[in-house]
Amino acid sequence: MTELLSQPEFRLALENAIKGREAKNASFSLAWANGELTREHFARWAENHYHYVGPFSDYLAYIYANTPESARGAKDFLLQNMYEEELSDVRHTDLLIRFAEACGTTRERVVDIENATAVTRGLQGWCYAIAMREHFVTATAALVVGLESQVPSIYRRQYPVLLEKYGFTEDETEFFDLHITADEIHGERGYQIVLEHATTPQLQQRCLQLVGHGAEARFSYTKALYDTYVMKPDTPVANPEPALA
Numbered sequence: 001m002t003e004l005l006s007q008p009e010f011r012l013a014l015e016n017a018i019k020g021r022e023a024k025n026a027s028f029s030l031a032w033a034n035g036e037l038t039r040e041h042f043a044r045w046a047e048n049h050y051h052y053v054g055p056f057s058d059y060l061a062y063i064y065a066n067t068p069e070s071a072r073g074a075k076d077f078l079l080q081n082m083y084e085e086e087l088s089d090v091r092h093t094d095l096l097i098r099f100a101e102a103c104g105t106t107r108e109r110v111v112d113i114e115n116a117t118a119v120t121r122g123l124q125g126w127c128y129a130i131a132m133r134e135h136f137v138t139a140t141a142a143l144v145v146g147l148e149s150q151v152p153s154i155y156r157r158q159y160p161v162l163l164e165k166y167g168f169t170e171d172e173t174e175f176f177d178l179h180i181t182a183d184e185i186h187g188e189r190g191y192q193i194v195l196e197h198a199t200t201p202q203l204q205q206r207c208l209q210l211v212g213h214g215a216e217a218r219f220s221y222t223k224a225l226y227d228t229y230v231m232k233p234d235t236p237v238a239n240p241e242p243a244l245a
Contacts, residue, residue, distance in 0.1 A: 002201040010195060010204055014145055017208050021215035024154045026222035031230060033157040035165040039103045042166075044229045046100035048120040050110045052221065054093050055124060056143075057085040062131035063139045074136065074193045081144075081186055095175035102172040119224035123217050130210065137197040140190055141207035146214025149187025155180045 005013060023029055028045070031037050064078040085092050100110045109115050130142045159176040162168045170177070198204045 002205055004199075004201050005204055007195045010198065011191065013204075013208055014141070014191065014194065014211055017211040018146065018150065018215045021212065021219050022153065023150055023215075023218040023222045024157060026219050027226035028222045028230065029154060029158070031226060033161060035161055037230070039166065041229055042162075043100060043103035043105035044115075045225055046096060046103060047105060047110050047112075047115040048117060048221075048225060050093060050096055050100070051113050051116045051120050051124050052127070053096070054111075055128070056148075057082040059127045059131040059143055060085075062128070063136050063143070066134075066139070067136040071136065071193075071197055074140065074197065077189050077193060078140075084182060092175065092178070095178065099168075099172055099175050102168060117224050117228050119221050123221045126213075126217055130214075134210070135203065135206070137194055137203055138206045138210050141194045141198070142210035142214045144186060144190030145194060145207075146211040147218055149190060150215070150218060152180045152184040152187070 024033075028037075031041075060078045060082050064075060064082070067075045067078065069075070097107050097110050101107065113121065127143060127147075130139050134142065155176045159173060159180065162173045162176065163170065194207055198207050
């Protein structure tokens with residue numbers, strides 16, 4: 001039977017569950033950081049990203065509802081995170097739409113889920129399922145540690161390129177600047193909640209499993225953007241599957 005890990009051991013294991021699956025290393029993220037994309041590509045990214053992060057406060061609300069009063073600090077964090085997403089200063093999704101419009105698309109296209117890939121819709125569904133069905137600590141591990149904690153490392157590469165290479169203004173790219181700081185705080189707080197409340201070997205192992213699943217899901221979502229919008233339909237496959245007899 002797996003033994004209960006100490007908090008330092010568990011923290012390292014959580015970090016290792018993400019390693020090798022970071023969305024910053026997916027093809028779309030690398031092309032973005034290397035200045036190889038166009039504003040049209042960013043528009044398609046925004047149309048998809050809205051359907052992943054747009055319901056984030058909804059995901060958190062389900063986790064909040066499943067969190068016992070004895071975990072008051074966790075409930076307070078979830079509520080604060082929801083407040084920042086929806087009410088504090090400006091809604092984060094409005095900042096995303098501002099960027100999308102600067103890329104040449106429209107609010108109407110962004111909010112229409114028909115403009116998202118199947119992988120994006122799958123990621124959204126996974127987030128809802130985890131938030132609604134899982135223990136609050138394993139759901140926090142999946143969504144805050146596995147997904148949200150990755151944001152600063154992604155946007156620190158992408159934000160300067162938007163200003164320096166593509167000529168966006170700071171106002172148009174506020175969505176990215178805001179999340180570098182906010183999600184660094186959120187990610188670390190998520191780690192602390194998981195370390196504190198995953199108090200059995202079973203909860204720890206489920207947290208590790210879901211952090212890995214979350215990292216894989218975000219990587220796949222990001223890669224699908226490249227495959228769908230950047231690669232050309234007639235691009236030859238490097239190692240094609242052999243034809244079936």
